Amino acid sequence: MESAVKKxxxxxxxxxxxxxxxxxxxxxxHKRRSNVSVMCTLIEKKVIEANAKxxxxxxxxxxxxxxxxxxxxxxxxxxxxxxxxxxxxLNHIAANLNxxxxxxxxxxxxxxxxxxxxxxxxxxxxxxxxxxxAYVS
Numbered sequence: 001m002e003s004a005v006k007k008x009x010x011x012x013x014x015x016x017x018x019x020x021x022x023x024x025x026x027x028x029x030h031k032r033r034s035n036v037s038v039m040c041t042l043i044e045k046k047v048i049e050a051n052a053k054x055x056x057x058x059x060x061x062x063x064x065x066x067x068x069x070x071x072x073x074x075x076x077x078x079x080x081x082x083x084x085x086x087x088x089x090l091n092h093i094a095a096n097l098n099x100x101x102x103x104x105x106x107x108x109x110x111x112x113x114x115x116x117x118x119x120x121x122x123x124x125x126x127x128x129x130x131x132x133x134a135y136v137s
Contacts, residue, residue, distance in 0.1 A: 089128055093121050
């Protein structure tokens with residue numbers, strides 16, 4: 001007589017050897033763990049959320065796609081090298097004149113070395129003015 005009890009196979013018997021199926025959500029190879037905060041007004045937030053909803057995604061995916069796929073033209077303003085050199089020279093002269101003015105405002109007299117430096121700065125300023133006029137003209 002045949003037995004009325006059927007033998008059933010368990011899911012353990014179906015799994016490959018050495019691998020146990022734990023169940024649950026499958027793991028993602030590159031999990032996103034970093035976040036970027038964006039400051040915006042309440043109105044801007046609502047507009048972003050509405051645009052994301054219209055595109056069929058959440059705000060995080062929407063902004064990530066915009067940030068990764070949209071190219072923004074960056075305008076770099078560079079000054080010509082002579083202008084940058086003039087600017088550096090003017091800053092140097094300004095620092096020296098500021099030190100001399102501070103000393104004079106304290107009531108100290110200039111010694112021979114400081115007078116020579118002041119004369120040198122005056123000549124340097126005159127030369128710089130000539131260079132600027134030549135560059136502009």
